[in-house]
Amino acid sequence: MKSLQGKTAIITGASSGIGAAIAKVLSGEGANVVLAARRIDKLKEVEQVISSQGNGKALAVRTDISNREDVENLVKKVEEAFGSIDVFVNNAGQMLSAAVQSGKVEEWESMIDVNIKGVLYGINAVLPSMLERSSGHIVNIASVSGLEVTKTSTVYSATKFAVRAISTGLEKELARTGVRVTNISPGMVDTRLSKSASDRKKLKAEDIAKAVMYAVTQPDYVNVNEITVRPV
Incomplete structure (x- = not known):
């Protein structure tokens, strides 16, 4: 297993849930973790x-x-604080009203801004230095909703299909550059976003964190492109 000691990872959406769990797991292996989100009190x-x-x-x-x-x-x-960025985890996401018939355009726009534009902004910000060093790892947290669509998930699923498309295309763009890309698609996870689906069995946030850990600790010549994690 590749050591994370002294490496630096940025995790977006790290104030709670999956993001916080990822940060704790990576830190436990010696990585410096940067917690990014809007709720500074929770981040602290x-x-x-x-x-x-x-x-x-x-x-x-x-x-x-x-x-x-x-x-x-x-x-x-x-x-400025740590030097190079070794891992960037695009975890921040929104799951709002997603049925087209709901007509909640503002909520759709918010999901597109966070779930798609936010992912692209993060990649764009870290990629040049990773390419310059021929080293780095981008992890995009998508969803099983990016694999299948329900009658109430249309717009949300569209944003997560987009994350998977970005991951797949970027992996091809970056082949043989030394920069790796992993797309992780969780099933229902017990977080703030999933409270309305209380009747369904859920994963723990730590289960997704362990999937991230698996991907980023592989040898440099191994690129884990896709991981899907579902509850049994």
């Missing part, structure tokens, strides 16, 4: 927990992932 709570573990360092940076300038400033702050 996660930062404190990680710092108390005594492994990798933690840094909380308030970031609106749908704002390109915010994302670029995030990357600049991380480079």
